[in-house]
Amino acid sequence: MAFGVAKPGPLAESLGSAQGNLSPPHIAGVGDGVAHPIEKDGNDVKPSGPSGEPNCSLANCIGLPIDDIAGREKLSTVEGGHCEPGECDPTVIQSHIVMKRVFKILKILALCLGVLVLALGILLFVTFSGGLPIADGQRLDGVEVVKDGIVSAFIVDIDDHSVALVDAGNDRQAKPILRALARRGLGVEAVKAIFLTHGDRDHTAGVLAFPRAEVMALEPDVALAEGRAVKSLFKHFASPRPNGIKVARPLRNGETLQVGGLGVRVFAVPGHTPGSAAFLARSVLFMGDSAEATKDGKLAAGHWLFTENPALDRASLRQLAARLQPFAVDVKAIACAHSGVLTSGLAPLAELAAGEK
Numbered sequence: 198m199a200f201g202v203a204k205p206g207p208l209a210e211s212l213g214s215a216q217g218n219l220s221p222p223h224i225a226g227v228g229d230g231v232a233h234p235i236e237k238d239g240n241d242v243k244p245s246g247p248s249g250e251p252n253c254s255l256a257n258c259i260g261l262p263i264d265d266i267a268g269r270e271k272l273s274t275v276e277g278g279h280c281e282p283g284e285c286d287p288t289v290i291q292s293h294i295v296m297k298r299v300f301k302i303l304k305i306l307a308l309c310l311g312v313l314v315l316a317l318g319i320l321l322f323v324t325f326s327g328g329l330p331i332a333d334g335q336r337l338d339g340v341e342v343v344k345d346g347i348v349s350a351f352i353v354d355i356d357d358h359s360v361a362l363v364d365a366g367n368d369r370q371a372k373p374i375l376r377a378l379a380r381r382g383l384g385v386e387a388v389k390a391i392f393l394t395h396g397d398r399d400h401t402a403g404v405l406a407f408p409r410a411e412v413m414a415l416e417p418d419v420a421l422a423e424g425r426a427v428k429s430l431f432k433h434f435a436s437p438r439p440n441g442i443k444v445a446r447p448l449r450n451g452e453t454l455q456v457g458g459l460g461v462r463v464f465a466v467p468g469h470t471p472g473s474a475a476f477l478a479r480s481v482l483f484m485g486d487s488a489e490a491t492k493d494g495k496l497a498a499g500h501w502l503f504t505e506n507p508a509l510d511r512a513s514l515r516q517l518a519a520r521l522q523p524f525a526v527d528v529k530a531i532a533c534a535h536s537g538v539l540t541s542g543l544a545p546l547a548e549l550a551a552g553e554k
Contacts (some may be wrong), residue, residue: 468506469505
């Protein structure tokens, strides 16, 4: 009796063909609990929905790993769980997954940035809320206060037709200063000199609006004022960028200048920056960011948050008080850059120095 290998029947051929085209992760109907007929398109086998359309349940799509089916089921893009031909392509699905993860990361980054900005805003509010408000247009004897946002610039009279500036404000076009000059019938050409208390941008931005003015600053801050150096607090976040400003005359500690009929005494007060200066002109002591006037009429050291060396700043203020004692009668007011003007002579500085000992 002869024995041979039995020829597979039609049912076995159908099952074998299905097994050859479907790996375990691609079992029809996984994830929706409904058995769907199998569609065969060339060599691809796809489950179809009740209407015969390709089912977009991701567990049924070609090429997806079984361990990620639960999470990827949620990526079905068309209501009812069906999609157009090609949407179940593994490349398309993978693109959806990548984009979803990217958007998630971007949301987290945006949230972190928002929290950071909010925290910085609160910190700035707390830092500046105790300061005496800047009185825009306030006039002293030969000095006018110009408010430029959160900072002051000062117009100091040389004579009836010319002035000097102490700092040039935060506006690159110097609009607040130009408006103040215009009210007095003066223009750009009236500004003969600019004395910079230090090289921070919010004090130097308007310099270029006065091309005929001689710009002066203490030697250690010349590079900072010209953009050739970066403040040490920001050296990890910024790089030097020349700004077109040219300091024509570097100043020295203790010298006295004469600009027309205006006399200016120069004092070094390092701490906020290495080249921070105080100027005494027309009985007003201009202190830049080295100190701040408070709402209760006192003087405080510069904000620690923006000061490179707070301890050095306090020491410089003590030394300045001692150096100015012989000229105490010449000091009628103290003008700081980010707060209002104190008009009680040298007393606030002397009290600050005494409290720092």
